[in-house]
Amino acid sequence: MSRASRAFLFLASVSLPVSIAKADEGMWTFDAFPAAKMQADYGWAPDQAWLDKVRTAAVRLTGGCSASFVSDAGLILTNHHCVATCVEQNSTAENNILKTGFTARTREEEKMCAGQQAEVVTSIRDVTPQVKAAIANSTGEAAVKARTAIVAQLEKSGCPDTAKTRCQVVSLYGGGQYKLYSYRKYSDVRLVWAPEAQAAQFGGDPDNFNFPRYSMDASFLRAYEDGRPVATPQHLEWSARAPVDGEATFVVGNPGSTQRMFTSEQLAFQRELVLPITLAAFSELRGRLISAMESSPEKEREAAETLGGVENSLKVYIGRVKALNDPAFTGKLAAAEADLKATSAGNAAIGNPWGDVAKAMSTYRNFYIADRFSLPSGDLFGYAMTLVRAAAEKGKPNADRFPGYSDSALPLVEKRLLDERPIYPWLDQLTMEWSLSKSREYLGADDPQTRILLGKESPEGLAARLVNGTTLADPAVRKALWEGGQAAVDASKDPMILYAKSIDANDRAIQKRFDAEVDAPLTAAQAKLADARFAAYGDTAYPDATFTLRVSYGKVAGWMERGKMVPTTTVLGGTFDRATGAVPFDLPPAFIANRSKIDPKATYDFVTTNDIIGGNSGSPVVDRQGRVIGAAFDGNINSLGGNYGYDGSINRTVVVSTAAVQEALENIYPAPHLVAELKGK
Structure with missing residues (x-):
């Protein structure tokens, strides 16, 4: 265990399951999928052939994200924020592809991603x-x-x-x-397509962990071996369609770590020691970065992804602090611990x-x-x-x-x-x-x-x-x-x-x-x-997340927030309505240039009840037929307590739809060769 692992993450391995998963809760291992439970909940469950198919198409990126093969030539779908470091590393002051976006027109133009492995x-x-x-x-x-x-x-x-x-x-x-x-x-992973950062990060930190969202948080990589694209006959079929309210969805990916079944002593350690230090230290780092970045455009470019990561982490830890200071939330955890103690007495x-x-x-x-x-x-x-x-x-x-x-x-x-x-x-x-x-x-x-x-x-x-x-x-x-x-x-x-x-x-x-x-x-x-x-x-509960392959099942569904129902989807046209002209709600240039070509009613982002956590970023969202209909990129604000527990009534996964990605490839960042590849042509 490395120093960082033992000091920050060692508790993630502690798993004390005390009750069976309820509703759509669960990050299930592929060798222990609860088919009977899903059958009872949904009237249908995948068979072993279905599970084997999606497992062989699922990809773990060693940078800390998930992904999937979506063509027979090693094409990988993931999130933009999962490849942003690669994009930034391949940018220069003269050619800032993080800002302008990137499309490789040929295989020779695809760019190496340092340190990445699929x-x-x-x-x-x-x-x-x-x-x-x-x-x-x-x-x-x-x-x-x-x-x-x-x-x-x-x-x-x-x-x-x-x-x-x-x-x-x-x-x-x-x-x-x-x-x-x-x-x-596959140790040779290359960048194929990435939209403008402003398209992927539209709304910035204010919209992060919120919904409705208008984010093109998707990108493509390609796996190579011996200088040639990898043959991947086992891949997910691309389905550029809108989701249907209530339909079953699966998230297949590598959730990083959870601490859902901590003892009360471990929760206290988090609340009293780990989280306060983390918030204070990261807040200061954020301030130092912003101050330095304001001194020059070059520093602003070079540290953009570092700052984004710090701000994302801060929001996560703030959500965890809120969860561990919520008596109703922690009361449920205490009751679960008491139940296991009582059951194990004697x-x-x-x-x-x-x-x-x-x-x-x-x-x-x-x-x-x-x-x-x-x-x-x-x-x-x-x-x-x-x-x-x-x-x-x-x-x-x-x-x-x-x-x-x-x-x-x-x-x-x-x-x-x-x-x-x-x-x-x-x-x-x-x-x-x-x-x-x-x-x-x-x-x-x-x-x-x-x-x-x-x-x-x-x-x-x-x-x-x-x-x-x-x-x-x-x-x-x-x-x-x-x-x-x-x-x-x-x-x-x-x-x-x-x-x-x-x-x-x-x-x-x-x-x-x-x-x-x-x-x-x-x-x-x-x-x-x-x-x-x-x-x-028995074996009715899942283990805590360990950045290993899991599958969660759920459905397309909104939730009730402050007395109002949050819808399940947004549309591309809503981006223009939400735009203010000021950062971070300024429109991406490609959206402005191609507004007349964009289908304003095309589904952009949507939410599901799937149970995810950090590390699931880029996970394919798969329908009952085993087709990919989106890539998970976030959770809603209520899911930030998901490190310690899941509430199916309000926890949601936020997904960028394949319909939006294909619209982008056809009309915003034209890449007909990628559209053809996704269609198997």
Whole structure:
């Protein structure tokens, strides 16, 4: 587990299911789809052939999004915001395709997306007996090492061909189950089509997580192998039609993480510690970015996607704070926990895992701040730390390696390290000095870790010295250090490398403490809680999200908001009605230029009751016939508490329709060759 994972996301793996899913709730694994439940709810459910078909067309993008193959030549549908970084990386001051949009007229014009990888699940295998047998009665650090060793062994034996396959052992139900996911991977992913950013981001932050929406949040990528487009006979049929109110819909994608079944102690940890720090820190970063971006058009372009990501995260965390301060919402969570406790009373094999979780969380409170602020932010620093750690870890047995550097993980680590992409020194310096200033603020100026991080320098001075002095922005330099291994890293005088080496030991010590005092006892407690859940409810509940492939079912439906029914759809013509001429409600130039050609009644965006979370962005929305009718790109404002629970009466998924995308390809950003490809011609 990486530092970022343990400090920010480790709780996401904790899953304590206490009741069966109700209404359209559920992010179901493909090997445990609740066909009987859906049959009872809808009078119809997909068979195994249907599930296999959509599974083989579903794509996971390693940048943190979902997608789907929609032609037989590797064409991938996803969201614009999932490829915006790629678009920005391929933009220049003279040719800002993030602003103007991009259409590759030929395959040769399709642009590389640095660090991106497309993955398709080929198999899911239960390896719970092997992992639990390896852990056996081990505790503390020994238990974590035993788990790490068996996971690395299973991943290596499951995917000996690391050039084309990737294996991951995933913990479900917090340690109640372990599944080996095998993927066919495509490491060459290229940009095919993206509308103007203003079309995808129309309404900006005010409209984010709201509906009605008027957003063309869609783009196309293409998977390549050996310099040629990948043949993908298993793809979703494109259906450019309007949705029908009440029709069944499926979202097939990779929800990132949920914490829906936390114990009360874990919820308190989030509410009292994690969320307040996150909101304060991100708010300051937002302010620093806006101030810097106002100084020049070039900085405004270079940091646009970074700012958008920060603003999106802020809105998410504000929604989580609101949910955890809502007595009605948290009361339901408490009642569910009480139900499992009552149902499990008297089961001696279960013991008191709630008490064990509480003890682990109490321990973590003592060093969470140190853990969270043990490493600074910044792309250049990230390169340096990756090089330092890879050099140290590659020669070790898999079981002894630092998290994230196993044989199965290294190919993607190498790709992200060596892929060429632009680095903006001013932005790297800003993020580094911001994170270092937060470390000093929360740890205190006299804390030993502050002295390790800063020495006698200021955050601003240290960041400037390191960013201005390093040569790691050059991919050739990174490649030489990667291939040169420990000897090259030891010989390097690069100040960023030297700095990473100087703070590495402290972070490793924190990782070791986390493994022994938090991760191991939590895993043991979670396994017992999973056993309690299985004993009480069988297999009627889904595991928390783990950025692995899931399918949710629901229907096209609006909801009641403040006494009024919110409609299910918007139309393209509504964009012109909503426009004010001022950012962020200014019309995209292509919309203005082609207004007379645009069908104003064409369905633009729509909402469904499907249960999603971050990571589902770009997921295909599929109809009963297995055809794609949209791409999920957001939730409504009520869904922000969806990290902890689902309310089918008001939680909604927001989707850009295939009808709108095809209208764009025909009349707004004409691309007849893509229209023909989507039609299979």
